Amino acid sequence: MKILIVDDSSAMRMIVRRTLREAGYGHLEVQQAGDGNQALESVHKDPPDLIFSDWNMPNKSGLEFLEALNEEGYKIPFGFVTTEATSEMRAKATQAGARFLISKPFTAETFAKTLESYVKK
Amino acid sequence: MIPPQLTQIAIQEIIENIWDSFLELEIQPAADNPEFPTTASLLTGQVALHGDWQGFLTLVCPKIIACKAATAMFNIAPDALGEIELRDTVGELTHILAGNLKSLLPAPSHLSLPVVTDGYNVPDNETTVANILLQCEGRLLQITLFKKEKSA
Numbered sequence: 272m273k274i275l276i277v278d279d280s281s282a283m284r285m286i287v288r289r290t291l292r293e294a295g296y297g298h299l300e301v302q303q304a305g306d307g308n309q310a311l312e313s314v315h316k317d318p319p320d321l322i323f324s325d326w327n328m329p330n331k332s333g334l335e336f337l338e339a340l341n342e343e344g345y346k347i348p349f350g351f352v353t354t355e356a357t358s359e360m361r362a363k364a365t366q367a368g369a370r371f372l373i374s375k376p377f378t379a380e381t382f383a384k385t386l387e388s389y390v391k392k
Numbered sequence: 393m394i395p396p397q398l399t400q401i402a403i404q405e406i407i408e409n410i411w412d413s414f415l416e417l418e419i420q421p422a423a424d425n426p427e428f429p430t431t432a433s434l435l436t437g438q439v440a441l442h443g444d445w446q447g448f449l450t451l452v453c454p455k456i457i458a459c460k461a462a463t464a465m466f467n468i469a470p471d472a473l474g475e476i477e478l479r480d481t482v483g484e485l486t487h488i489l490a491g492n493l494k495s496l497l498p499a500p501s502h503l504s505l506p507v508v509t510d511g512y513n514v515p516d517n518e519t520t521v522a523n524i525l526l527q528c529e530g531r532l533l534q535i536t537l538f539k540k541e542k543s544a
Contacts, residue, residue, distance in 0.1 A: 279505070280484040282465040282477065286414055289467060327487070327503055354491025359500050375488045376413035 272390060273300045275319035277310040277336065278352070279328040283375070287323060287352060293379035296390060307331025311339055318347060321389055323373075326353035326360070337367050348389050352377065395445075397496045398537075403524055406492040407535065410485065411528070415464040417457075419533070422525040428452070428534050430512040435478060437486030437508050441494060443501025446542055447521065449493065450514050451486040452534040458482050460529060479508040493537065 274291070278284045284303050291299060302319055304310035306328045313319075322340075324333040331339070337349055348370050353360070356374030364372045371385050404421060411419040433455040440448040453461075455478060462473050462481040483506035490503050518538040526533045 280480050280487075282462065282480045282484050285466050327505060329505060354488045355494060355503060356491075357495050357499055375491065376410045378413060 272298075272321070273302060273317070273319040274321045274323060274390075275302045275304065275310060275313055277304045277307065277322065277324040277328070277333065279305050279325065281305070283325065283352075290377065290379050290382050294382035294386065296382070296386060299390065307333060307336030307339070310336050314340065314345065314347070318345065320347065321386075322347055322349045323352050324349065326351050326355060326364075334363065334367055337369060341368055350385065395497055398493070398522065400522060400524060402496060403493065403522055403535065403537075404526070407489060407524075407526060410488050410492070414485075414488075415461050417460060417464065417528055419526050419528040422527045422532055426525065426532060428512075428525060428532055434512050435482045435508055435510060436513040437482040437506050438513070439486050439490035439506050440504040441490065441497065441501050442504070444499060445497040445501045445539070447519075447537060447539040448504075449486065449490045449538070450534075450536045451482065451489060452512055452514060452536075453482050453485075454531045454533070457528050457531050457533065461485065482506075483508045489535065 276284050276287050288301055302313055304313050308331045326333040333351055350371040351364050351369055352373045354375045361372050373381055373385060408419055411417050435453050435458050437451040438448055458478045458481055459470050462477045463470050465481050466477055487506045514536055521539045522537040524535045
């Protein structure tokens with residue numbers, strides 16, 4: 272099973288990977304992208320089974336990336352991992368079809384609880 | 393007007409939570425109101441807030457603490473870190489802090505991407521809403537939230 276981690280901060284991509292391992296999902300194959308454009312390119316080449324995306328990124332935001340996936344007909348489970356978790360952002364995320372929104376800082380427990388619906392350990 | 397929920401304690405709790413979750417470093421309020429060493433080797437992270445509440449946040453971090461933070465975030469040895477990793481780390485920490493503070497401010501508003509510069513780059517001609525000095529590994533960090541008046 273493949274997961275695509277999208278974040279403009281390589282430090283944060285490392286932390287997401289580490290937290291996935293701590294949550295018991297170290298077996299997942301991980302792809303990475305630094306913004307929405309790179310992520311869309313990655314999906315075109317090799318579609319993942321699950322996407323974790325930051326919201327606020329240069330070039331193409333996480334929301335714009337999700338909207339592009341919707342327009343192209345992709346149905347890949349998509350969740351935001353973002354610093355901003357206001358009710359307004361959660362509503363926007365849900366409206367665009369995101370399955371979940373994890374706010375930073377997060378814990379392995381949050382990842383485990385969120386992922387149990389989507390990934391087998 | 394300063395939102396009542398934006399207390400020094402609330403900001404400190406957010407910072408402690410970020411430091412504990414991602415860096416496993418202790419951070420606490422600086423004792424005895426010390427003077428910040430503005431000429432030390434520093435990085436300043438800045439994130440702007442636009443919308444119903446307008447302003448910006450700065451995090452001034454000694455490079456030695458940025459290095460410790462980057463070591464924890466990248467999980468690599470300090471001598472394998474370069475300037476890019478230090479700036480990435482300080483930028484991301486500033487952005488997470490701003491994102492968490494945003495939930496205490498009037499909505500809707502949105503954040504800019506972080507900008508990280510060398511040295512002490514905190515303006516002295518803006519309206520300061522909160523200014524907090526913290527101590528991590530014996531070094532001082534400064535977090536300042538500024539408010540900008542909306543233009544007519």
